[in-house]
Structure formats: structure tokens, C-alpha cells
């Protein structure tokens with residue numbers, strides 16, 4: 516039977532410190548991608564942000580319109596404390612809520628272990644909702660796992676072929692390739708993806 520990966524599930528994971536996905540720093544593949552972004556005023560979203568180390572990196576590097584959303588109150592409250600300086604400066608918003616209910620427009624969305632945390636039945640919705648959240652020519656970029664999809668998860672795996680099926684109808688697939696700068700424990704198990712809204 517499919518696990519209910521709802522708010523109480525995720526909040527409980529944080530309450531029990533069962534957060535094996537949390538690497539404790541921004542992932543090198545994403546910082547490298549961010550280093551290539553020129554417009555510091557673009558609207559950037561990190562959904563299912565968890566401890567959002569990538570957000571700190573963005574803010575430290577001058578990005579001014581960063582939005583984070585997570586469904587787990589515990590981690591959202593901690594983030595609001597940890598990053599309050601940026602919130603007060605008006606450069607950061609930290610939202611408690613369901614990504615699928617967000618209704619705004621962003622220029623860039625960063626993916627890091629959010630897709631793989633969702634029940635696989637949500638993948639179609641993920642692709643279409645990402646499309647609806649992006650401005651024309653907006654980008655969804657980040658990391659997706661590449662190991663076989665089974666009932667075991669989260670994290671749930673997937674393949675290039677599967678990702679092409681979900682994202683192909685909505686995006687120009689600019690990159691969907693083996694990630695060369697994964698962190699050690701994820702080496703050979705990640706794809707770097709860069710999708711432009713068409």
C-alpha cells in the first residue's frame with residue numbers, strides 16, 4: 516500500500532531527526548549552476564526546501580528574490596529563525612505549505628531531492644505544476660536520481676526515459692545527463708537536469 520507522504524509524515528521525520536537526505540551544505544551541482552546565473556533579481560523558488568542550504572548560498576551571492584516552500588512546520592519554523600536577517604531585508608520568503616497549491620510565477624526553480632520524495636503517482640502533476648509556475652522560458656534545474664523505481668522509498672528512483680516522458684511535453688530538455696559533480700555517496704546515482712519552459 517502507498518505510504519501517506521503527507522505533512523505529518525514529513526514533520527515527524529524532522530521531529531525524529533530521520534533526515535538522511537540532508538547533506539548539511541549546498542550541493543556542488545547546484546552551486547555550480549547558481550554561479551552561472553547572471554540576473555540577481557530573478558525570482559527563484561526552492562520547493563520541498565528542507566534546510567535549504569542552497570538558499571543561503573543564493574542569498575550570500577546577492578540573489579534578491581528567493582522563495583522557499585516546505586510542508587513541514589518544524590523545518591519551516593527553523594528556517595525562519597535561521598534566515599530571519601534575509602527575510603527582514605525583503606530578499607527571502609519562507610512559506611509553509613503544499614507546493615501543489617502554490618500559484619505564482621518564478622524565473623528559476625531549483626530541484627534537490629523533492630521530486631524523489633513525492634509518491635511516484637504525483638510525477639505527472641509535478642511536471643505540469645512546474646510548467647504552470649514558471650515564466651515563459653523559465654528554467655527548472657537540479658538533480659534527479661537515476662536508479663530503478665520500485666515501491667521502496669522515499670527516495671523513489673527513475674530513469675532518463677521516464678523523465679523524458681514526464682517533462683518532454685512541457686519543457687525543452689537542455690540537459691538530462693549523468694551528474695559529474697555529485698557528492699560521494701550519490702556518485703553514479705544522479706542526473707543533472709536543466710529544463711526550459713516551452
Ligand SMILES: C[S@@+](CC[C@H](N)C(=O)[O-])C[C@H]1O[C@@H](n2cnc3c(N)ncnc32)[C@H](O)[C@@H]1O
Nearest residue numbers: 525536563564565585586587613614627628632
Ligand atoms: C527528502 S526531503 C528534501 C529536503 C531538501 N530539499 C534537501 O535536499 O535537504 C523532501 C522535502 O519535501 C518536503 N515536502 C514533501 N511534500 C511536499 C509538498 N507537497 N509541498 C512542499 N514540501 C513538501 C518535505 O517536508 C521535505 O522537507
